Amino acid sequence: MKTSHDMIAAIATPSGRGGVGVVRVSGKSLADIVMTLTKKTLKPRQATLTNFCDDDGNIIDQG
Numbered sequence: 257m258k259t260s261h262d263m264i265a266a267i268a269t270p271s272g273r274g275g276v277g278v279v280r281v282s283g284k285s286l287a288d289i290v291m292t293l294t295k296k297t298l299k300p301r302q303a304t305l306t307n308f309c310d311d312d313g314n315i316i317d318q319g
Contacts (some may be wrong), residue, residue, distance in 0.1 A: 263300075278303075 263283030269276070290298055294306045295313065308317040 263281070263286055265279055265281045268278040268280040281294050287297070294308055296306065298304050298306065305318065307315045308319065310316050
């Protein structure tokens with residue numbers, strides 16, 4: 257059962273081969289999680305290239 261607190265992550269890239277993978281995410285508390293991982297606030301409904309960081313602020317990935 258879906259509630260207003262559910263977070264959703266879904267692959268948004270068409271099947272097959274490609275150079276870019278897209279994951280669509282949404283949910284009420286997602287902003288806090290994004291801030292923890294990226295160290296910045298992202299604009300809703302806008303694709304963004306950003307760094308993902310560990311707890312010490314070290315870059316672990318980019319996407």
